Amino acid sequence: SIPLHEELEAEVATVAEREAAIVFGSGYAANVGTIGALVGPGDTVFVDKYAHASIVDGCRLSGATVVRFRHNDTDHLARRMEAAAPGGVRLVIVDSVYSMDGDIAPLPRLREVCDAHEALLMTDEAHALGVIGRTGLGVEEHFDRRVRVDVKLGTLSKAIPSMGGWVAGSAELIGHLRYAARPFLFSAALAPASAGAALEALRVLRAEPERVTRIQGYGTRFRELVSAGGMRTGDSETAVVPLIAGSDESAYDLATTARRLGVIGLPVVTPAVPRDLARLRIAVTARHTDADVELAAEAFLKAAGECGLLAG
Template identity: 75%
Template sequence: MTTLTSTDAAPAGAATPAAEALALKLAATRRRVGALESSAHRRNSFMPYTPVAGTPYVELDGQRLLMMSGYSYLGLAGDPRLAAAAARAVDTYGTGAHGVRALAGTTPLHQELEAEVARFTERESALVFSSGYAANVGTIGALCGPGDHVFVDKLDHASIVDGCQLSGATVTRFRHNDPEHLDSRLRAAPATGVRLVVVDSVYSMDGDVAPLPALREVCDAHGALLMVDEAHALGVIGATGRGIEEHYDRQVRVDVKLGTLSKGIPSMGGWVAGSPDLVYHLRYGARPFLFSAALAPAQCGAALEALRILDREPHRVAHIQSESARFRTAMTDVGMRVGDSTTAVVPLIIGTDTQAYDYATTCREEGVVGLPVVTPAVPNGLARLRIAITAAHTSEHVDTAIDAFVRAAERRAVARA
């Protein structure tokens, strides 16, 4: 055993090389964010919004603002039916789980929720995780490892990318929504082990939809499995909100479907749906599922009720689709850039990070919240406000937002297309 002598130890109060390296990282974050949020008025991140019950408005520092960047696509956040379901779950099962699902954490409510997810997504079985992030990381890690190959769209969500890197599999990226490039990548890769292609259904920064039929054709030609993340698709695309397969009139099916319970479904958690064998394997092989506490009863109860409401009230989906189309048209008509969006996720592409923060701050002065997304989440020069049209937005709300965004663009001299 080696013992440090007094001459080996760093002097009291002296910074070690590791501490100095960490300090540089911490300072860099302070500088980067501080340059964008140089005053309290310019703050756009981690703001404590208070929802105004039954409306798409929030309150901030005594000001009532129209929220246009929230993820409760179905307009069910705060719905009294969900609150009652959550309360019933707490009354029966308590406020938390007794442990992980494999041990004392599983309740009849978890099984009921999983059965409803499976039914709604038109699969035989489903598994509920503590978050959508955990579902992606856990599923990819359980399906792939050293010797296997994962192919990911360049714009896939960070949870997909992290799951691929942690899995130990060989990871290959292909150009966004480009089946031909995927085909060339698959041709160049060894035809050994598991070959898994992973895409988002709706891309969270751009609002465009994956070309599922073409991707399925390429995967079938190369014997690859196809997995889609429906995080921004459930309740948003498809005639009844069932996601990308319904969006393409069920022309093709995917091998692994997963998504969240925290966007269109305003609760917490993630889900994976597929064959009974797949779900059985994930129960024992997906580490974020196996080693995380079970989803809390209140979240299970709220999610279960939201899925049932979505099934009964598909008019919410139709409203989202019609109002988001109207919003996109109005924005492009005045020269705003919305990229390739065809869904409820509508980017207002502004330019530099600073310009996006300037514009977001001015929008708030006009009474609407449009939150900026900057590098590294998006490429340099393509910073944007990410707008989400929900079922809680009436036509009047959308008109109000359009007027506010246009006035803010005029005040900031935002470059038009």
């Protein structure tokens, strides 16, 4: 690594509001490496049913006992923890914002359950950083910093338009990961160009919070327009808005029709989402305009109408 990597890690720690941070080559590597460094045989990890594949893979590779709980269902999590074998480290892992649904993890209640069962809480901020919270700092800021997580992780390839993954926490945690997270220890450092791009993007995020205000407003407006027109958007409350089509074939048809009408929405089908919940995943950005949002909503609604997917 070079001094640029140290600058990036310091900036990540500042944005994450933590003592220290470490940067991996990808978000996938960050999850796999961090989970494997925190838990192993004899430990138990509790994972939301809709958690990202990198979290699931990291849990399986760690050798720890893996227990899944229903999506955003903290009561079910509590019951699973009560039924689990005692002993070892207990780790709960959730996405802050779920990539396919755009809904937010119930952080305050998760913290309560973890504290009651002496478990660590880890959040993946991949789709939260730059998107939720008053200034885009993620799920803790979204909940007015009423609670904190033990391990905060994210990517540099979503709202931050570069490459890489990161973990932020105490100096003790980050020091441990530098020597115990194998994807960090045995991989080349992030390319300097990617590190530099990520560093500048993080600085822009802190310097221009109005970008976050715009993206939150556009997400709400797009969701309101398509919902009012008869499209299902699930429980989305962020800039990630699913347009639920139903079958895989219906999602492909909707994407093809929408493209013909001048808008692009990429289909997400099984096994990435549950059967009969295939959808187009739409993400608004701060670079869009009010006119863009209205045009896109109109085009997607027209496409859905042609495909027979509008409610009522």
